[in-house]
Amino acid sequence: MDFESEGVRLHYEVHGPEKGQPLVVVHGFASDYRLNWVGTRWQEALTTAGFRVFGLDCRGHGHSDKPHEREAYAIDTMAGDVVRLLDAVGVRSARYLGYSMGARIGLQVVTDFPDRIQRAVLGGIGTAGAIESAGAIAESFLSGEPIDDPIAKSFYNFASARPINDLKALAACITGLHPVMDPAILWAIRTPILVVVGERDDIARNAPELVELISSSRLVTIPGRDHMSAVPAREFKQAAIDFLLAE
Secondary structure: OOOEEOOOEEEEEEEOOOOOOOEEEOOOOOOOHHHHHHOOHHHHHHOOOOOEEEEOOOOOOOOOOOOHHHHOOHHHHHHHHHHHHHHOOOOOOOOEEOOOHHHHHHHHHHHHHHEEEEEEEEEOOOOOEHHHHHHHHHHHHOOOOOOHHHHHHHHHHHHHHHOOOOOHHHHHHHHOOOOOHHHHHOOOOOEEEEEEOOOOOOEEOHHHHHHHHHEEEEEEEEEEOOOOOOOOHHHHHHHHHHHHOOO
């Protein structure tokens, strides 16, 4: 299904029981709902737990429109996409699950629209990491070849292997996001947040420092996992579901 968000057509899927707890699920950079959450068996786990899952393909990703202007990917605009999805499906407030870029977006949603998200699980996020390599990632995508930066090379190999991806749109996205880590804004967040990160995640670094900045958050670390391998981890699923089901 599709809806329009500030002139951009966005694709989403709905799964799970009709009367289930609404849950917005948002994927990472250069991924999409199906790759991030279906093949990894998250959708199965979430719907079995009773959630009504609203899975978004972010602008520039999956089956959604892919603008080439970096202004289209401002972090507050992408947070607004989540709220406009809730409006489109007639849901006043929901739980939230996001990974990597989806976690960055979720952090902005709870900042800008605190009444729309009841509690949030933010995976693969810290105060440092991939966002510091945004320029190198964009350069690699625009040139059509990997460069020496190890994070940029990892994302190039991942993104370029998927025909559905538009590398120019993804370059605009990674340079347009500009997430803000203002300590005063983060400390003011009251939405309950669970931060989940792999023990060996070099793409989302300093997760403990992020948790210290958000008074309503706590941290779960997945032993032995990196940024990619943390996603399907059973420990991640169980911690997220337990947290999202809590009142």
